[in-house]
Amino acid sequence: MAKIKPNNFLDIVDEVFTDATRQGVLHLYADGETLSGRTIGIDGKSLFHFGTTGYLGLEQDERLKQAAVDAILRYGTQFPLSKTYVSHPLYQTLEEKITQMYGNPVIITKNSTLGHIGVIPSVVSDQDAIVLDHQVHWSVQNAAKPLKTRSVPIEMIRHNNLNMLEDKIKTLSSKHKKIWYMADGLYSMYGDAAPVKALMELSNKYPQLHLYFDDVHGMSWAGKHGTGYVMQELGELPEHVLVFGTLSKTFGASGAVMTCSNKKLHSKIKTFGGPLTFSAQLEPASVAAAIASADIHLSDEIYMFQKELRNRVNYFNTLLKTTDLPLVEENESPVFYIGTGMPITGYNFVNRLLKEGFFVNLGLFPAVPVKNTGVRITISRHNRTEEIKALTEAMVYHYPKALEATHTTKDKVFAAFNLKNKVSESSKSNDVQGLSVQLEHSISKIDAATWDSLFGSRGVFDYHGLRFLERTFTNKASETHNWQFYYLIISDQMNKPVLATYFTYALWKEDMLAPESVSRAIEDKRKEDPNYMCSYVLSMGSLFTEGDHLYIDQSHPMWLKAMQLMLNQVDTLDKSLNPSMIVFRDFKKDEVLNEFFHNHGYFKVTMPESAQISKLKWEDTQSYVEKLTAKSRRHFRKDIQPFEACFEVEVKLQISNQESEVFYQLFQQVSANNLGLNMFDYPKELLNEMSLHPHWEFIILHLKAEYTNEKKSIPVGVMFCYSNSGSTYVPAFIGMDYEYLQSYQVYRQLLFQTIKRAGALEKSSVDFGLTAAFEKKKLGAEVIEKVAYMQAKDNFSLELMEMMGGTK
Template identity: 50%
Template sequence: MAKIRHNNIIDTVDSVLSVSKKKGIIHLHAQDQTLNGQVLTLNGHQVLHFGTCGYLGLEHNPKLKEGSIDAIMRYGTQFPMSRTYISNPLYSELESMIRTMYNAPVVISKNCTLSHLTTIPSIIRSTDLVILDHQVHASIQEAVKKLLSQGVAVEMIRHNNLEMLEDRIKKQRNKYDKIWYMADGVYSMYGDFAPVKELIALAEKYEQLHLYVDDAHGMSWAGKHGTGYVMSQMPEGLYRKMILTANLGKAFGACGGLSLFPNEEWYNKVNNFGGPLTFSVQIEPATLGAAIASARIHLSDEIYEYQEELQHKIEYFNQLLKRTNLPLVHENNSPIFFIGTGSMDTGNYLVQELINDGIYVNLATFPAVPAKNIGIRITISLNNTLEQIETLVDKLQLHFKRALEETNQTDEKIRKAFKMAPLATSVEVKTPANPASSQLIVKKFDTIQNINAAVWNNYIGNDGMVDWNGMKFLEDSFRDNEEQENNWDFKYYVVEDAQGELVLLTSFVVALHKEDMFSQASVSKVIEKEREFNPYYLTSTGIFMGSLFTEGNHLYLNKNNAQWKEAFKLVMDELYRVQENTQASNIVLRDFDAEDKSMDEFMVDQGFVKIDMPESCVIENLNWTTEEEYVESLSRKNRRHYVQKIKRNEPFFDVKVKAQLATEELEHAITLFKNVKDNNFSLNNFLFPEKLFHLMNESKDWEFVVLYIKEEYSQNKLPVSVCFCHINSAQVYSPMLIGMDYDYLMEYGVYRQTLYQVIKRANALKCAKVNFGISASIEKKRVGATLYPKVGYYQAKDNYAMELIEATIAVEKE
């Protein structure tokens, strides 16, 4: 199987966060000598603190501080033993108090993440099914990933979509002992709630359905004894088929994770040997002392005074927001609020300006939210006064308006991104036209025939198969086909400045694609099994720079022109209009230089995330006339490879170059290509239409390098390899596709021999270079190709498909 370089999600996240870090928005250090929960000192000046998860301010409560100090004085700074042997004396007291609060057995872990890692693998069996809510916290998803390697089936549904959940239960209930739906009680970004009562009703309807709910952000500020939002929805106590996790940090004021069980059986399974619970260090005495002090408050009427006061401030903030046009994504009575900004650029600018003006809020960015749904998370706590909340709203309005103006964003775009109702026309927030953008002219075309061939070839086409004739060939090939995936809409964009100078030239296709196109091969293999019954599973319409057939440079951008960013933004605006009209799920801009830092920052600001693309492989040295000179151009290691793997096998082959294949031979060549397609999941796309191959056969721009095994070595008279090669107007040779007979692949080294024969052919034609494409880069490097790292920029309407693939399918080593 041909291997390619796959994207690493860690690198993608790093590229996004690095921009915000550079702008002084994340990875900050508070500079205070003491903290009170109201203000922080950042970069030398004070800011009001609207980013805490300590909603009740208990972390500064004197009773908790005294509890910590007393515990240290009595028990020291730590109790360095596994709980399997002996627990710190304070554990039993805290466990007893928590059990009283919830009227349920509890296991206490050092934090919520460890609670999930302790509980989930201990309770879930290989005969169970796990269904994740799309927005369930990352700590749960990480714990569930451990189950994948144990053969547990995992699925994902869209956020709070009970209809989708019930559909999956109906289809799967006879296959599994239990179906576990995992969700958050209060979601950490938008502050919305799980529909707890409806979930319980569904669990009563289907005995297989069980619930695993994390109420880390609902703890303390809601519920009897501060047991949280989820418990507030269950007046009769913890539901018989629910495991509930909660947090001793955040609003509770200490630190630790709780796992609460509806029966002693599940409790004992986790408590006896709960993975990390057994071998991880215990909670420190100081933290246990603070937690016990907090638990006393929770078991008294004092907690209700705190809850009532916080609700008053939350309601006041809601009232103030209603008087504004700020795009509040969810209105509710939780202490978490989310104001949408849409793009990273706008979010970064808004947070920066707020910090400079004395207000701290959290930037919510990818992957916590989709790259197109950036915003600011605001939290209200008891530490905030009503006057400070008024100041927050005033400054939010001021800087939000400025952020729109400075980043060329509009309220309309933001509301569309979050699927919010538009503002009434009378109060629409208008963003003045960017003077630089207004001097640019955007021309749009649906066919290459409306663009001058010389202009296109000079700026883009001379580089590879995407010359004017090549684009016309693609237009003819990918239209009027029976399969919907093989009918593409072509879009061309030309941007000129006021002087008529070309600033930008590019093309896109709107096409159905497989969401796992760039996933690991092992992932695509799993998904393809489902597609045997559901051919369009995990497929969607996308907008792609270039096409799904070509690789290489699809964009001319004059960065010497001061307006290049504005030109690019204008094209993006056009793409968003296309996206709205076609309901495309994502936009992919591809094959950019991996070292272009200015493009990185610009694209992240526009709400795109960087993804690694397969390397582009190019033979650039065709200035040799003999085989000896070619071999001499290779490295010492690659010369040895040539002798052992290529030269030794060359006598077995007859090689013919054909401008056209006979009908039967063309059909055989198509079959050979299908062989390769069926064996290569590293770049997973739809099978190209047969029309494509027939048009190749009729075109003067295409030829076929055909390899046969000589008669003395095989009775097979059919080709064992066919390479479909394009020659553009600038004499660039591009072997675009290959078909092979896998019965001969290993014994005769068919693939390596084909690569070599293609190079010989390009040399014979005195071509400028060979574009070898994007797969099997190691093999191509061995025959002399230079590898160029490439990146793409990806923006999705939501992260559902990406996160479903990542969370539910185990990656296997290839």
């Protein structure tokens, strides 16, 4: 069967960033003749700057600027020579001063990204293992990932979860020499920090544990000589700890610095460290500016600067405490994050602040989960108290207006970040005037005629199909086969449906749409832990059905309000069920729906293509084949027609218990060989329920005795088909004997026999469903691109699968 197209993480990010750019909050250009640090020019307007990472404002210090100018005049704009051969004349001075700051040997790198690429492969041996905090900076994850080619295992833990880290250590310790835990010292979105002291206690308990910190956002504003948050917590640098700092951002110059107290390890990295060897070195201006900054860091002046910044941070914290703004993390860092929940709310809020004269950043996926979008505010020494106060007042005024304009509430935002709302809004109604909601837990509570008028021709979810699914997947002992159903109809004042759909709450494999390579790796882990990377999902449709699960009358003037009302109902279910993920699925590409779902905190993923034959008019095989393309006709005459005589084809409405057992085993073979769409097996009793249901039937291929190893006729393929209340025939899933699959073209024969059967029943369409679209297209099916929209509680599973070698 054809492989499934994997979802590309970069495509998802590109779409998110493109939308943010379109909304005017990303990929902007600063303007103006000069920059002061206090203000920034955007679109001809001067804004107070609350988005810098130069927290101490040293990038505007006259001493650094003058040093850079002098260096250019003396040495030129660059020193075009690898440091492996010769370092710039100022480099030795810089290294000596940074070494003095840290009290340990250092290595200067062009930037932290190249630094990680050079250092991590050098310090991690083939006998080691890596554990990543899932929020560690992308540059660390990117540098670690290539080590998988050296068979270095790379694991991931949830953010700052030391219990999970300890479990990983216990698992890895017997097979690996060192276990490297990699984390940020200070995380750049929420401003929260790594539990450095607790990690040191854990490393004392497990000597194999080594720590690797990226502390570029903790640099300068904290620590002795401004060496950063991690060094402030450590005091002295142990041999099993490596720390990355920065010479840019708060330091005011350019470049990055790595320090370790293990002199042998330092020498190994410096001797040969990938881009440390082959990349260009820092420009003379950057080196000179860094020397000037190092002089400040080595003087008592740095502590005066740190105090001035701390006073501003404390002042902002004091002001925020008087508000009910959702501050995600309260701490003493210069990074603040005000949650907005949905991207559309974030866009609205940021644009309101821009108009008021304040520049702030928007925290977006993948730096945060889509539903955890928010405004990232940074405080620097450039900011004055009156500006900080004015910003707070502007946020207090505009925040509720941004919520109202984007149809959300503080309750929803606080719930998204697991914060306690000071002023509950739970009493507020989610109703929309002019629309009514019917939400039921069983299809029996829905009018059958109404439902079938909307979904009667849409797959296995007409009224009778859903009664069948409820009998099969409710009140079951098995966790994987016990689902909850929710049916939603939103109608206008004339009781005309504007929107209808159904949802299921069920246990999913989180790698369901991941590449096969990722699913195979995860299935290996499930041999020991069957529930590994399995979680409950609230999904439109079900794991059994495929097709257009959403009825929406886009000609109705209130259809967008109906969509909003649907999301309100989903929010209510989310609160009561607490799924790990919400999924809206099986959509054709639609720019309006795409913008709607993205703005409301959902990211788009590509689903496997589906295939459908519409306007089927069957007369006989010859007339059908003649309507195919020339290439498809050749395919039919080569790979299908010659093998038809090898089979006895039987259509049965009911099957025996023995047949049920055989057919289930054939289905399991397909499931085991199709990890591209990785799902739990359906229960055995499913086939018995089908046999009792008048809308289900079985197309069975018996390979004739002369072609089998057993010298008797045996079933080698079965298509499980549903004839819905409308005009559609649905081959829902398939079972095949892989011993005969290729030699007798079993799969292709089943597809063709399905079309013949649909024609005999005078059905006008065949809904072939997902996967193997290329094979179905050869038989005249139209290939339809499908997408889904997902919202996860966090990015952990997505990032873990990305690190395992696939895409998110």
